Amino acid sequence: MRLHEYQAKRVFAKAGIPTPAAELARTVDEAVAAADDIGYPVAIKAQVHVGGRGKAGGIKLVDNAEEAREAADEILGMDLKGYHVDKVLVEEAVDFANELYVGVTMDRGVGRPVAMVSTRGGVNIEEVAEEDPDAIAREHVDPAFGMHDFQARKVVYDAGIRREVASDVASILTTLYDLWEERDGSDIEINPLMVTEDDEVIAADAVFNIDGDALFRQSDLAEMEDEAAEDELEAKANDYGFDYVRLDGNVGIIGNGAGLVMTTLDLVDHYGGSPANFLDVGGGAKADRISNALDMVFSDENVDAVVFNIFGGITRGDEVATGINSALEQFDEIPKPVIVRLAGTKAEEGMEILNTDLVQVEGTLEDAVQAAVAAAEEVQA
Structure with a gap:
């Protein structure tokens, strides 16, 4: 089961990962009200289970109420790669200095989870892995012991993350691993993890896929399942x-x-x-x-x-x-x-x-x- 971005961010925020101010909207009027409440500029983001939403017209940055109304009217109801958009996330726009990638998945080749960090955030990480695999630092984790702090720091430094933000990035990576393990995740990632001019780190996007066979012990996540958004x-x-x-x-x-x-x-x-x-x-x-x-x-x-x-x-x-x-x-x-x-x-x-x-x-x-x-x-x- 795949959580929507807004659902994943709620889980992340509850675990202590910084996320932008945001509100969910299902109508144009709700989207404009949310944007006014948050303060401009904001991003209006289609909530569907597809990648490449920005290129497909599913994410728009707006600077005022008129633009917010126009963007929400355009996105709500659109067909985005075969998915009907019935809700949008209205989110604070974050000024950033650079974008990172952090994530955890299962490396089935070695039978262990692997934590990954890259300075090449904000782009398709699969393409980065194929074109420049050395751009992604990796650290395998023994599930019997979990991710140690030194492992998180090591993979962050291996990725070339600046010292000023390395500790915060390592902490977020450890939290992602803990969520992945405790919540029966199959994939979890932040792409991009934005770094501001003031060296704050903020999860600008969120992916969290849950093992569907484990939902019986994740009842709160199971309630988030959106059957209408399923392929x-x-x-x-x-x-x-x-x-x-x-x-x-x-x-x-x-x-x-x-x-x-x-x-x-x-x-x-x-x-x-x-x-x-x-x-x-x-x-x-x-x-x-x-x-x-x-x-x-x-x-x-x-x-x-x-x-x-x-x-x-x-x-x-x-x-x-x-x-x-x-x-x-x-x-x-x-x-x-x-x-x-x-x-x-x-x-x-x-x-x-x-x-x-x-x-x-x-x-x-x-x-x-x-x-x-x-x-x-x-x-x-």
């Missing part, structure tokens, strides 16, 4: 009982078993494609479940081709084939190319059932992925 496809997947994550690519992926799906994602990337999703139908999936999975991936307008990777154990190839046929036969024209790789239990029977006028069947995973990537590229051409 429509992810909500649909939840209704179907699928493990689904929406990604940014155009090759839809359906498989049975998390490892199998992850392998397929890696191969799509390896062969020059871009995965559109992670969708695990689970073991023993019947025809109707397969049909629902395909229907769901088809409903993602970013998908240009779909690849099935099914290895039968308790999942039977004939059931999978029946489900694929059922989903495709409802269309007068197949909306997107579908490539299928079946192996394992009842795979041969499944191959015979599949309507090859509707799908492309490949014998190996590598061939299936390459065919899907090529089909997606052809659609884009």
Whole structure:
């Protein structure tokens, strides 16, 4: 579960992290009143679960009531990367000297949480990690002992943070780690953490993602869940009982078993494609479940081709084939190319059932992925 910025900031402020003065507004009049109350200039920020809000027009700086009314009227009700904006955060604008990044996540490669600090705040940290990984200082933490003060100071100094603010940044990082651990976080970050001319540090943005499986012991956070702001496809997947994550690519992926799906994602990337999703139908999936999975991936307008990777154990190839046929036969024209790789239990029977006028069947995973990537590229051409 992902908290909205305003919700995350409330959690941060309660834990002692400095945040700007702010009020939530759901109407234009409320936004103007909040701006008047806080004092200009203010930022009016769309509260939706997407990145890049500023570039998409979802964040505006205003200097007076007229500008506040105009900005709120423009942002409220807008469609921001597929999300409807029904509330804005009206927030004190902070004059800053520079912007930092601080965050904590799980490094699954080593099986430990990692604290991260960078002087390259205010930009997409994933891009920084890819283009200049040395710009991000990292410190792994033993969860049995938590983050020690010396570890926080070390990673802050490794990042090149100025001595005048290093202690405050280290304290904020320690607080973030404590929140991440105590509140069952998956990711927590401040980007940017602004440093003012007077060397004050203020959390200008906030991200806090909670492990959805742990909400039973985080009842106050569970009450903050905003189902209306949930990705429509992810909500649909939840209704179907699928493990689904929406990604940014155009090759839809359906498989049975998390490892199998992850392998397929890696191969799509390896062969020059871009995965559109992670969708695990689970073991023993019947025809109707397969049909629902395909229907769901088809409903993602970013998908240009779909690849099935099914290895039968308790999942039977004939059931999978029946489900694929059922989903495709409802269309007068197949909306997107579908490539299928079946192996394992009842795979041969499944191959015979599949309507090859509707799908492309490949014998190996590598061939299936390459065919899907090529089909997606052809659609884009």
